[in-house]
Each structure stands twice: as structure tokens, then as C-alpha cells.
Amino acid sequence: MEPIIEARNITYSYYGKIPALNNVSLEIKEGERFSIIGSNGSGKSTLLQILDGLIHPSAGQVFFRGKEVSEARLADGHFLRFFRERVGYVFQDSDVQLFSPTVQDELVFGPVQLGLSEAEALERAVEVMQMLGIENLRQRPSYMLSGGEKKRVAIGSVLTMNPEVLLLDEPTNGLDPKSQVFLIELMLKLNEVGKTIVICTHDLSLVCELNSGVAVLSEEHSVERTGSSEEILADEDMLLRVNLIHEHMHSHGQTKHRHIHSHFQFHRH
């Protein structure tokens, strides 16, 4: 199957000095669940932003449905619309994403930018609000929402554009357990209806729950390994090498001892 998103030999550095990605290549297939994992500072968020054409690599190429996503291509209005309509991005920090006055304005922003009529945009907004259970927040300004509510609205603001691909940067970060479960179920539900879900995270339990394809970024900002979540989570040496699991002290009753530890395993059934 032709990949829906392909990154070829991506290299990126901040201000030409701080390396963020080093020769990264990966392929994501249509309808796939895909996780980009790595420790803090490994370049996950940068890679996700490059895949969304928000920043552009200093070397390498990104393709969406076989078409190159470059600064020059995105300057073409037709391609820009084609791409933005199909690929949605949910930022890690919801405050960045929620820039409209109220929740309803936030949800209609995307469709209105795509040229939908106000009635159509509003119809989509209502549908998404019902799906996410945020109808009661309709007229609420975003700075008066809780963390979980903000995340729902941020996802809603992208869903109203009805994208084929959803890129989510650390989606469960800072959310309470109930909101996390809601979000995981939502991602699975969206994937069931055919949307490609790409997340970046360092939360291994989330990777396990999503049961997705995985690319692991090393601390040297390159791809350490790709594979299924089962293969990746079973490779403890590799996870230890990239700092995703660690050895630390535990107490079991009165005894204290050290062993390799990956928190996600507590949740396995």
C-alpha cells in the first residue's frame, strides 16, 4: 500500500545550531495508527510539525499522498487547501491552539478558513460538540476551561475540518485518568472510521493501548527502530538505550530494591 505520509532523510536544527532531527525517514500508511516515541528533546514534536508542513527541514523531503510538502508547494493556494483540509494537527499546549474568543468560534474557525458557508461550519461545530460532550461549553472563552476541556476543544477544532490524518502532539500529557481514557477511546473510534492517527509521546502505556506502528527516536535525534508496538515494547534493551524506560528504586512492603521499570506494564491485562 502507498504510504499516506512519507518522510525521507529529514534533518533539522534550531537556529542552525541545536540539532533536532538527524536523517529521519519513516512511512505511515493510510488508516494506520502510528506512534513516534522518544525521550524529551529527541525531536518528536519537531518531526510532527515538519510532517504538517509548519516548519520545513534543512535537508530531506516530506510527501503526502505522493506529493511533496515543501514551502514552495504550500505557497500554492490549491495545494495548501488540499493539504490543510486533509491533515489536522493538535498541539501539545492547548492554549496555543485555542486562539478564538469562544469555544464555538474555535470550532468554526477551520471550516470557515476552508471556505465553508457559516451554516455548514456551524452544523459541523454542533456535531463535533455533541461527539465530544462539550455542548455546555459553547459560549465559554477558552481561558475559562479546565485542562481536559481545553484538550477536547483543541481536538474538536481540528475535527470540524474533517481531516483524513490527525497528528497529535503528546495528546494525553497533563490529563487526568478519565480524560486520558476518553481521548484514547476517541482516537480508536476515529481510526475505526478510517482516519490515520499519528501521535508523538513518551508514554509507553499509550503506545500499548493504541497498539500502533511505532518509530523510536533516539537521543541522537535519529530513528533507532521501527516496528509494531508489541515488538518495540518487548525490546527493553533498546528502550533503556533511548531513555524510555529506566532502572529505579522501588519499595515492595519493607524491601527496597532496584530494577528496570516501564510503567506501562502495570496496565497490561
Place this chain on the structure above:
Amino acid sequence: MLERPSYPLREGRSKRFRRSFLDKGIGHLAGVIKTSFVQWEMSSRDGLLQGIDPRVKVLFLVVFLLLVTIKKDFPAEGAIALSVFVLAAASRLDLAVMYRRVLFFGFVFGFLVAFPSSVNIITPGHTVWPIVTFDAPYDFWIYHVPDKVGLTREGLLGVAMLSMRVVNCLSLTLLVLYTTPFPEITRTLKLFRAPDAFLVIISLSYKYIFIFARTVEDMYLAKKSRHTGAVADRDARSWVAGRMAMMFRKTQIRCEEIFRAMLSRGFTGEVRLQGFGRLRAGDYTAGAVFLLIGAAVVII
């Protein structure tokens, strides 16, 4: 660092610290957030004006502000003040909060500013309250100083009229502000052909003032949690200067991130604002009632 701390576990002798200007300043900033919440909370209460379309309310505001400016007699100004009071009460506003602000600003910008004009040096007329008596009248620059300087009836009436007009303008504005969410007000400015880009900038600025205020407050609290004594004003000033530079950089980074968030949702630089729905029968009725009240004020 892994050993127990060596400081004594008992508290030292109590000593009161002076509240620094930094404490007060940050307190005011927190006040900005709170005030915004009060405005939002009041505008979302179920009341008479909250249910009316913002376009009707903004037109009502403009028409009545014009009336306040045009009419120069007490019964008309009194009728407007009474109408505002009744509408505020019917909209279930917190009258104490609203009128405390109105009277404070009315006193400062109405009474205090106009009061000197009630002296007969500026407004000649019948002196009702003599202040100073001179041997003879004399002229100073463009003013004629009479032998008996005092407050005149005409001057006091002028001050009362100006104060009342300021109070009316303020209460009308607060009435609309407290019953309409701020974003709706900015959108209504579209009626007056304000450019969309301008409206987007206002809306974004309004929103980010509060995020900014919260960041500053959090930063200050983080600092405060690590302080054990009073901070000298000089140190506080130096801290503020350093943090201002840091906030500037933070804001710049956030601005870039938000712009990316806008781009990722299809923003191309062309501003498109959501318009308004149709006016309902209730909005037309409210508009007609406001016009009737306005006409009655003109006739008075």
C-alpha cells in the same frame, strides 16, 4: 543533599513584613483576571438584556450615548439614569458592583474635573457659597476676579449636569458590557465597518492579556514560594526588569506558535470572521422598546 536539613524545626520570632510594590502590582494583575471573569459571568446570567442580540444592544448604546450628549436638562438625564437602573435590575446585574464603579469614575472624571468651573471666576452668576472676599475686583490674564469669590448657582448646576452625563455614559456602557460577552461586542463592531483584521487583533489581544496576566502571576508566585523574607524594593525592581525581558521573549515564541496553529487550520492571511444569525422577534421588540424610551427622553 540527601541528608536531613540541618535548620531548626521551631519557628523563629514573628516579624511583620511590609507588602512590596511587587505584591500590590501582581495583585492588580490578578484583579484584571477576576474582573474579566465577573464581566463574563454576568453576561452569561439569564436576564433581560442577556437574551437580546448584541447588535440591538450596541445600537441602543450608541443612540443613548448620543441622547445623553444632546440633552442638557435634568429631567431627561434623570429619565435615562432611571431607565438604565431598571434595565440593569431586570438583567439581574450586581447593582452594587456596577454602581460602585460608575460613581467612582463619575466622581473622578465628572465632579472633580468640572468642580473648579463652579467658581464665579469661570462661571459668572448668582453666588450661593462665598469662599474668599477681596478688597476690590481685579483682572488676571483672561479672567475677571470679583471682590467676592465663591461658588455660583449656575456653576454648580453645570457641574451637576456634567457629572450626571458622565455617570449616565458610564452606566450605559457598563450595562452593555456586563450583559454582552466581549467577543460579541467586538464582532458587533462589524456593523460600523471596522476592518476584520482590526477586530481579530482586538479579540486576540483581549484573550492573551489574561493568559499573559496568569503567566506573570504564576511566575511571581513561584518566586514568592522560594522567598523567606521581605524583598528590598531595589531587588524587586531588578527582578521585574529581568522578567519583563523574559516575558517579551516568551510572548514572541508563543506568538510564533499560535501563528503556526492558525496555519495548520487553513489560515492563509485572509481574515474571515463568523457573521451573525438573523434577528428574532424578541430582538425587534427590544429595539422598538428602546426607541420608544429614546423618543420619550427626547420629548421630556
